[in-house]
Amino acid sequence: MKKIILFLLLGMTTVVSAQSNFHLGVDLQTKYVWRGMEMMTENSSPVLFPSVNYSKDGLYIYAMGGYSLNGLYAEVDMGVSYTWKWLTIGVNDYYYPSVTSASDNYFIWDKSNTGHWLEGTITMSPERIPAYLTISNFFYGADKMPNGEQAYSTYVELGGYYDFLDNNRLSLAIGSACNKSCYNGYKRGFGICNVELKYTYNAMVDNSWSIPLNVAFIVNPIYNKPFVNFSTSLAF
Numbered sequence: 001m002k003k004i005i006l007f008l009l010l011g012m013t014t015v016v017s018a019q020s021n022f023h024l025g026v027d028l029q030t031k032y033v034w035r036g037m038e039m040m041t042e043n044s045s046p047v048l049f050p051s052v053n054y055s056k057d058g059l060y061i062y063a064m065g066g067y068s069l070n071g072l073y074a075e076v077d078m079g080v081s082y083t084w085k086w087l088t089i090g091v092n093d094y095y096y097p098s099v100t101s102a103s104d105n106y107f108i109w110d111k112s113n114t115g116h117w118l119e120g121t122i123t124m125s126p127e128r129i130p131a132y133l134t135i136s137n138f139f140y141g142a143d144k145m146p147n148g149e150q151a152y153s154t155y156v157e158l159g160g161y162y163d164f165l166d167n168n169r170l171s172l173a174i175g176s177a178c179n180k181s182c183y184n185g186y187k188r189g190f191g192i193c194n195v196e197l198k199y200t201y202n203a204m205v206d207n208s209w210s211i212p213l214n215v216a217f218i219v220n221p222i223y224n225k226p227f228v229n230f231s232t233s234l235a236f
Helices: 002-017
Strands: 022-029 047-056 059-068 074-084 087-095 117-124 131-141 154-164 168-177 191-205 209-220 225-235
Touching: none
Parallel strands: none
Antiparallel strands: 022 047, 022 225, 047 059, 059 074, 074 087, 087 117, 117 131, 131 154, 154 168, 168 191, 191 209, 209 225
């Protein structure tokens, strides 16, 4: 696992010598909901996501943080993917640092007690069809069943979108948990865990730069819980 992190870090260093392929960004969510999961169930707060990425010829490498405005949530993610025509294959690492201590266990990779969640993903998005299918699986790390065994939480999402009136988009995504997993509390098998209907308006700035403004209505049928979430992002 250390080799994977080393590869990601080496990939990020190539950014320095390729400024045109280097990008910075920051996202904002009023409610952090990911794949239908409410990431902050208590003392909820808007969350900022600063990020840096490098992209060239289908290769995409990123590092991203997640920090709630009330200081009670933190997340550090890294990943690499490669896109060829309509197919994207990637590996992501999710880590959740302590927010109550100056020290942490980021470099512990032992399978039994690491805090990392390693995920493999495959996305298929036909070039002429406004739709996609994503399959992801946590294959190593902290994704554990109550008995300590690796859960291999698997998530499948089918989505599509419709563009209208130049700067407007309406999108729908339906995601399901395929086994006893982190998406359902490790208590049940297949089930729809995420239904998201989102409206996006791309606000133009000086006719050369756009800022996406999103409002999503999200329902998690497993927990019978709805959300209305606003999000936006800036990219440089």
